[in-house]
Amino acid sequence: MAVKIRLKRLGKIRAPYYRIVVADSRTKRDGRVIEEIGKYHPTQEPSLIEVDSERAQYWLGVGAQPTEQVRALLKLTGDWGTFKGDKDAVSTVRTAETKAAFEADAAKASVIKPKEEKKAEPAAEAAADADEAAASDDAAAE
Numbered sequence: 001m002a003v004k005i006r007l008k009r010l011g012k013i014r015a016p017y018y019r020i021v022v023a024d025s026r027t028k029r030d031g032r033v034i035e036e037i038g039k040y041h042p043t044q045e046p047s048l049i050e051v052d053s054e055r056a057q058y059w060l061g062v063g064a065q066p067t068e069q070v071r072a073l074l075k076l077t078g079d080w081g082t083f084k085g086d087k088d089a090v091s092t093v094r095t096a097e098t099k100a101a102f103e104a105d106a107a108k109a110s111v112i113k114p115k116e117e118k119k120a121e122p123a124a125e126a127a128a129d130a131d132e133a134a135a136s137d138d139a140a141a142e
Contacts, residue, residue: 002026005059005066007040008033017041020051020070022059035059040073046094051077 002025007018009030020038023031037059038051056074060066060083066074074080081089 003034003059003062003064005037005056005064005070007067007069008036015043017043020056020073022055022064025065038073049073049077049093051079053077053079053082057083 003022004025005020005022006029008021008023009016009018011017018040019036020040021033022035022037023033027033035055037055039048040050041048051074056079060079066080071080074083076091076093078089078091
C-alpha cells in the first residue's frame with residue numbers, strides 16, 4: 001500500500017484550512033485517512049503550522065511520501081531536515097508570540113499623540129523659538 005502525507009481541506013469556500021494527514025494514495029483528497037498529524041491555517045497572520053514531529057518522523061521513516069506542499073511545510077517546521085539527517089534543522093515558522101512582539105515594536109515606533117499634547121506642542125515650539133531669538137540677539141549685541 002502506497003502511503004502519502006498530504007493535506008485534507010476543510011473550511012468554507014474562501015476560508016480554507018487544512019489538516020496534515022497520512023492516507024492511502026488511492027483515497028480521495030478529503031476521504032478516509034490513517035492518521036492526522038498536524039494542522040495548517042494559511043489565512044491566519046502569521047500562518048498556523050502545527051505538526052506532531054514524532055509522528056511525522058515515524059511515517060517518513062516507514063516510507064510515507066509527502067506531497068510537495070507538505071514537504072514545504074515540513075521544511076519550515078524543521079522536520080524534513082531532521083528526517084534527512086541535518087543536525088541543525090531548525091523551525092523557521094513565525095509564531096503568534098513573535099507577531100505580537102513585532103506589532104509592539106511597530107506601535108512604539110509610530111506613537112499617536114493625544115489631542116491635548118498636540119495643542120501643547122505649538123506653545124512649546126513658540127517658547128523655544130523665542131529663547132533662540134533672544135540668544136541670537138544677545139550674541140549679536142556682544
